[in-house]
Amino acid sequence: MNPTMKLQTQTFNNVLPLDFNNVPTLPDSYVWSTTPSESPCLHSIDEKQVPPFVDIGDPIAFSLVRDACEKWGVFQAINHGIPLSLFQETEFEARRLFSLPTEQKQLVARLPEGFTGYGLVRISRNFPKLMWSECFGMTGSPVEHASQLWPQDHAKFCEVMEQFQVEMKTLCEKLVAIMLRSLGLTNEQDTKWFEPKNESDRAKCFLQLNSYPVCPDPDRAMGLAPHTDSSLFTLLYQGGINGLQVYDDGVGWIDVQPVEGALVVNVGDLMHIVSNGRFKSVLHRVVVNNTRHRISTAFFYLPPWDAKVSPLTKLVEFDHFPMYRPVTWKEYVETKSKDLSKALDSIRI
Ligand SMILES: C=C1C[C@]23C[C@H]1CC[C@H]2[C@@]12CCC[C@@](C)(C(=O)O1)[C@H]2[C@@H]3C(=O)O
Numbered sequence: 001m002n003p004t005m006k007l008q009t010q011t012f013n014n015v016l017p018l019d020f021n022n023v024p025t026l027p028d029s030y031v032w033s034t035t036p037s038e039s040p041c042l043h044s045i046d047e048k049q050v051p052p053f054v055d056i057g058d059p060i061a062f063s064l065v066r067d068a069c070e071k072w073g074v075f076q077a078i079n080h081g082i083p084l085s086l087f088q089e090t091e092f093e094a095r096r097l098f099s100l101p102t103e104q105k106q107l108v109a110r111l112p113e114g115f116t117g118y119g120l121v122r123i124s125r126n127f128p129k130l131m132w133s134e135c136f137g138m139t140g141s142p143v144e145h146a147s148q149l150w151p152q153d154h155a156k157f158c159e160v161m162e163q164f165q166v167e168m169k170t171l172c173e174k175l176v177a178i179m180l181r182s183l184g185l186t187n188e189q190d191t192k193w194f195e196p197k198n199e200s201d202r203a204k205c206f207l208q209l210n211s212y213p214v215c216p217d218p219d220r221a222m223g224l225a226p227h228t229d230s231s232l233f234t235l236l237y238q239g240g241i242n243g244l245q246v247y248d249d250g251v252g253w254i255d256v257q258p259v260e261g262a263l264v265v266n267v268g269d270l271m272h273i274v275s276n277g278r279f280k281s282v283l284h285r286v287v288v289n290n291t292r293h294r295i296s297t298a299f300f301y302l303p304p305w306d307a308k309v310s311p312l313t314k315l316v317e318f319d320h321f322p323m324y325r326p327v328t329w330k331e332y333v334e335t336k337s338k339d340l341s342k343a344l345d346s347i348r349i
Pocket residue numbers: 115121122123124137206208227228229230231298300302333336
């Protein structure tokens with residue numbers, strides 16, 4: 001078997017090829033040809049050149065959210081009501097999980113086509129090189145996996161993760177209302193998940209814990225390759241360690257500074273579709289460092305699995321044309337897993 005084939009097989013099987021703790025030099029399979037150091041990041045001190053902060057408790061949040069989603073596709077939400085202690089507990093439990101021995105984490109490996117469990121980030125299969133990261137995904141209770149990881153001692157992990165999802169989901173419902181009203185939503189048939197009449201119409205959520213271990217050669221490695229999220233939007237808690245960067249046309253990569261208690265809100269592809277192209281789904285990536293083990297938690301807000309997502313009627317009337325045809329989340333994620341860059345184009349009218 002040649003080395004490339006071996007790499008692809010490993011990636012496809014979602015088996016982490018190495019134990020990040022015992023690697024003195026970066027293996028070739030982790031060396032990217034376009035590295036963060038070749039497309040460096042702007043360390044801006046001008047506040048107009050970084051994604052804005054929005055106080056979402058403020059009555060004028062609507063218009064600030066609209067401006068941020070149109071110009072950037074990302075903002076940092078403050079005054080969102082989730083206590084800092086819940087983020088800290090979630091990060092603590094995530095560190096406890098990722099510090100387990102590799103063989104133990106492999107017991108709960110995500111299936112190649114699955115969403116939950118431990119392994120490489122799903123988009124790994126779309127890139128020839130490996131990323132310097134590992135992740136653990138869940139939706140609802142993680143007890144099935146957690147009881148395999150810690151047969152005696154999983155109650156706290158489950159309790160924290162469940163509580164975190166409940167609070168984040170409530171916040172997502174508040175944020176989607178702000179976003180849709182900022183787009184002038186009038187026809188609720190358009191968005192059943194927004195004000196659901198029954199449980200099956202309700203939006204879905206997915207929580208992913210991300211771990212970026214200390215890297216021996218961060219300039220040549222990639223924590224998470226450039227991508228847009230498929231979600232309606234994603235709430236990201238990045239702890240206290242830098243790493244997240246967003247791409248701004250004409251400027252390049254920009255650091256999204258972690259600020260205690262602030263939550264990064266990334267517009268995803270499905271919200272771009274709903275807004276008939278007004279809101280931008282932001283291209284982002286994660287760079288790694290050689291001193292600190294970074295943990296982030298990403299909470300994806302998604303329409304119900306079978307719901308057709310399409311541009312809002314009101315916007316289509318105004319624009320005289322829908323930019324995208326209706327698509328279910330399932331269909332969209334399947335298309336995207338074949339080719340990340342072509343998914344949006346493939347549903348464009
Ligand atoms: C709920 C989601 C959103 C997914 C797919 C599915 C489960 C895992 C999510 C992520 C998380 C990491 C980046 C991403 C690009 C990936 O590879 O897996 C995301 C992807 C998407 O936004 O497309």
